[in-house]
Amino acid sequence: MKRTRIIIACCIGIFLCMLDTTIMNIALPAIQNGLHVPLNQLSWPLNIYTILFASLTIPLGKLAEKIGMNKFYCIGLCLFVVGSFVSGFSSSLNILILGRGIQSIGAATVFPLSMTIGINTTPIKSRSKVIAALGVTQGLAAALGPVIGGIVTQFFGWKWIFFINVPLMIVALLLCLASFNFREKRLESKIDILGAVINIISLSTLTLALVQGREWGWKSSTILCLFGISFISFILFILCEKKSKHPMIPLDLFKNKEFNGAALSIVLSNLFLVAVTVVLPTYFTKLQNKTELEAALLVTPISAMIFIFSPIAGVLIDKMSPRKIIGSGFTLMAIAFIMFSTINMNNYKIVVIACILLGAGYGIIAGPNTVLAASNFTGKLLNASQSVAGVLREVGVVLAVAIYVTGLYNNVATAKTNSIDHVYVEINQLDIPNAKKKIVANKSVTSIKNENTNGKTATKHFTNNEIHNLVEQNYEQIIKQKENLPASVKQHIYDTVNTKVNRKVQHINSEINEKIANIKQYTHDQFNKAFVKLYRYSTPFVIISIFSYLLFDKKRIDSSKEYSEVGESDSIN
Numbered sequence: 427m428k429r430t431r432i433i434i435a436c437c438i439g440i441f442l443c444m445l446d447t448t449i450m451n452i453a454l455p456a457i458q459n460g461l462h463v464p465l466n467q468l469s470w471p472l473n474i475y476t477i478l479f480a481s482l483t484i485p486l487g488k489l490a491e492k493i494g495m496n497k498f499y500c501i502g503l504c505l506f507v508v509g510s511f512v513s514g515f516s517s518s519l520n521i522l523i524l525g526r527g528i529q530s531i532g533a534a535t536v537f538p539l540s541m542t543i544g545i546n547t548t549p550i551k552s553r554s555k556v557i558a559a560l561g562v563t564q565g566l567a568a569a570l571g572p573v574i575g576g577i578v579t580q581f582f583g584w585k586w587i588f589f590i591n592v593p594l595m596i597v598a599l600l601l602c603l604a605s606f607n608f609r610e611k612r613l614e615s616k617i618d619i620l621g622a623v624i625n626i627i628s629l630s631t632l633t634l635a636l637v638q639g640r641e642w643g644w645k646s647s648t649i650l651c652l653f654g655i656s657f658i659s660f661i662l663f664i665l666c667e668k669k670s671k672h673p674m675i676p677l678d679l680f681k682n683k684e685f686n687g688a689a690l691s692i693v694l695s696n697l698f699l700v701a702v703t704v705v706l707p708t709y710f711t712k713l714q715n716k717t718e719l720e721a722a723l724l725v726t727p728i729s730a731m732i733f734i735f736s737p738i739a740g741v742l743i744d745k746m747s748p749r750k751i752i753g754s755g756f757t758l759m760a761i762a763f764i765m766f767s768t769i770n771m772n773n774y775k776i777v778v779i780a781c782i783l784l785g786a787g788y789g790i791i792a793g794p795n796t797v798l799a800a801s802n803f804t805g806k807l808l809n810a811s812q813s814v815a816g817v818l819r820e821v822g823v824v825l826a827v828a829i830y831v832t833g834l835y836n837n838v839a840t841a842k843t844n845s846i847d848h849v850y851v852e853i854n855q856l857d858i859p860n861a862k863k864k865i866v867a868n869k870s871v872t873s874i875k876n877e878n879t880n881g882k883t884a885t886k887h888f889t890n891n892e893i894h895n896l897v898e899q900n901y902e903q904i905i906k907q908k909e910n911l912p913a914s915v916k917q918h919i920y921d922t923v924n925t926k927v928n929r930k931v932q933h934i935n936s937e938i939n940e941k942i943a944n945i946k947q948y949t950h951d952q953f954n955k956a957f958v959k960l961y962r963y964s965t966p967f968v969i970i971s972i973f974s975y976l977l978f979d980k981k982r983i984d985s986s987k988e989y990s991e992v993g994e995s996d997s998i999n
């Protein structure tokens with residue numbers, strides 16, 4: 427019973443930490459309206475969470491060994507609750523950034539320790555099921571972020587994407603307080619301060635460069651400098667760890683082939699998953715003008731498939747070759763990307779099928795990955811493996827956002843330019859006054875710039891006053907040529923002119939509407955290509971990732987043999 431309570435608490439912690447990595451994305455327009463700030467400034471509440479989460483996970487995991495994992499875990503839960511409260515009650519951008527920063531420190535503590543503590547609840551021989559459950563939670567959270575964000579934002583308001591964390595984290599904290607042994611053994615080894623500082627510099631500069639590259643410019647001196655600092659810091663970190671008696675990351679970790687294979691597939695699978703779960707809802711809400719709920723429902727099949735396949739694959743990893751399982755998972759993800767690179771995004775049935783394949787593929791990879799990353803490690807190596815795995819997941823998420831969101835914005839900008847050029851080509855073909863051409867063209871261009879191509883378009887392009895003036899002008903020209911006409915004749919002429927003008931206007935309206943329909947269809951096609959091109963260019967890389975299965979042994983190493991530097995942490999004894 428005690429073990430069950432701990433595993434439930436760990437699953438809650440993992441779920442909320444991963445959920446808050448992506449839950450904000452779809453709520454950004456609502457937060458913008460609520461805080462009255464430019465949309466580009468809202469990148470910082472997103473980025474601060476990602477940057478601190480990625481850069482502090484390993485140092486805080488090491489600090490937890492020193493203080494006591496159980497105690498430190500409860501501190502992390504409290505920090506996450508406080509950060510959620512501050513974020514939810516924020517009335518300004520700065521307060522929201524502060525709240526997200528506190529949240530991220532809690533997440534950097536809770537996420538890796540959830541894995542370590544949860545795994546330590548069972549012996550090595552029988553821990554695959556527990557690891558599979560923890561892995562399912564991670565995959566679900568990554569996929570459900572935009573879905574839950576969309577539903578909560580539409581029905582309860584954006585503040586509730588933070589408030590929903592509070593009761594769940596309090597439940598997790600109560601479960602921990604009732605189950606943990608706070609007299610646990612602590613490791614007396616010293617903390618590698620220099621290694622911690624270099625690690626933070628390397629990961630924070632890398633993450634900052636990736637999340638701000640689109641806004642600051644990938645070729646700007648600032649971004650290039652950040653990448654340079656990150657690379658140099660990484661080399662220094664490796665050299666420092668080799669010489670350190672108490673390294674932040676024991677390099678023996680990377681002597682394990684199973685862990686190395688899992689590390690690469692963790693990055694790739696999360697990159698390819700988030701490439702869809704973040705971009706697809708954005709595409710539906712911004713370019714197809716769908717509600718957050720509609721967008722969320724369209725990507726729900728991904729989450730459902732992860733929920734189904736992740737635990738099954740996690741259990742099968744001890745009975746089947748890791749090569750077959752990982753290879754088949756990436757194969758399904760590759761098929762999904764091929765579909766996304768060729769389909770019409772208005773065909774929602776095909777979109778859903780592609781989402782099903784993507785979710786199934788990721789689920790097949792995620793369950794085993796969690797098991798393989800834990801390998802047969804115990805003690806310090808187990809804690810280090812989960813800290814590194816946590817960072818790698820975050821790197822995969824950040825890479826996906828950096829590559830695919832940047833790609834989407836660039837492709838959309840190209841689509842807008844092409845569509846606007848097409849507007850002038852189409853409108854100039856109309857046989858109407860230049861003044862009217864300009865008005866019609868300006869309306870179409872404004873609609874394209876605002877990405878509002880699905881809204882209703884006026885079918886009448888002449889006001890009643892304009893039609894009346896045209897009738898009067900034509901009538902006056904005829905009357906001037908004829909004098910002393912009886913009133914009845916004048917009325918007949920006027921009626922005839924009125925009929926001809928209205929017919930002409932109706933014909934012109936029809937021509938304009940036909941051109942506008944062509945423009946809208948062309949624009950829809952361009953925006954569809956903006957999405958499809960993202961996956962067309964990346965499909966070869968997904969196909970290549972299938973061969974990552976070669977990094978794994980044909981059979982798993984004997985799960986009864988421990989791979990440890992120190993004894994197991996007594997999380998519950």
